[in-house]
Amino acid sequence: MSRTILYARVSTEDQNSSHQLAQAEAAGFTFDKVVVDHGVSGVSVPLAERPEGKRLFDMLHRGDVLVVRWVDRLGRNYQDVTDVIRHFMREGVVIKTVINKLTFDGATTDPMQAAVRDALIAFMAATAQAQAEATKEAQKAGIAAAKSDQAKYRGRKPSFDRDQLSAVQQMLADDAGASQIAKATGLTRQTVLRIRDDVAGAEAALARWQREDA
Known part of the structure; x- marks a missing residue:
């Protein structure tokens, strides 16, 4: 059975991730689980090395949906963000963002749609770093x-x-x-x-x- 999981990240221990959850719920999302990293930099710490973020690699399975406020929650480094999104797509996980309402799905077999999707991933990752x-x-x-x-x-x-x-x-x-x-x-x-x-x-x-x- 597929699940929808929200991943939230805040950069300092004293910040509160509750508004990321509220923002996602206001956008119409409901979640089976919420995973949060507190006090973790999106620039210097890749998702796979974060205390909670690394759990996503074992937690998410084919058909699951990963929701983030925006791609900068996954990372603020171009290479890291693109690698993470492509990894999850290969595993059959769909990534959705609250801001801009983007969907990254690796299931498409149409080469034109795949090209547009990959170009958008690259653009969003570059924007996160910039x-x-x-x-x-x-x-x-x-x-x-x-x-x-x-x-x-x-x-x-x-x-x-x-x-x-x-x-x-x-x-x-x-x-x-x-x-x-x-x-x-x-x-x-x-x-x-x-x-x-x-x-x-x-x-x-x-x-x-x-x-x-x-």
Whole structure:
């Protein structure tokens, strides 16, 4: 009997994966099991080396569906993401994303459909790595701002966490509207607009609080 499994990942121990589950359920998914990695980098730690993610390789079987918020939950490295998706497709597992509603299925025998699918996989994996690199640069700018004299006052604690900020940045890159992003991430539309208008400032706000709460 086929199963539907959600895999969620958050980058720090203090982040909460519940909004990834809520976002998936709002998109119409129901799950037989939820697998979560906490405090794991998608850039430096491949899925097969994560405490929980590595279980997916034994857990998933032909006919099962693996749901992720977006391909960056599987990884933020081009080679790792493409290898993982192709591995699961060879095993007969269907991968679906909540954002963009993509489906990667290895069952197709039509060469044109397969070519389009493989090109999309490559594009999404490249986008995940590019987004990770852009986020890293924004984080550097935010940390620099947090360390400046003007940043001695922390201000109000951000209403978003690292995972939500990454999701907003990803959806903005995909040209999603503020209302759509707000619904998907659980943030207010005003918060999404503030992030859109000042990504470095959002990064700085997180950096200030994380630095002093550490």
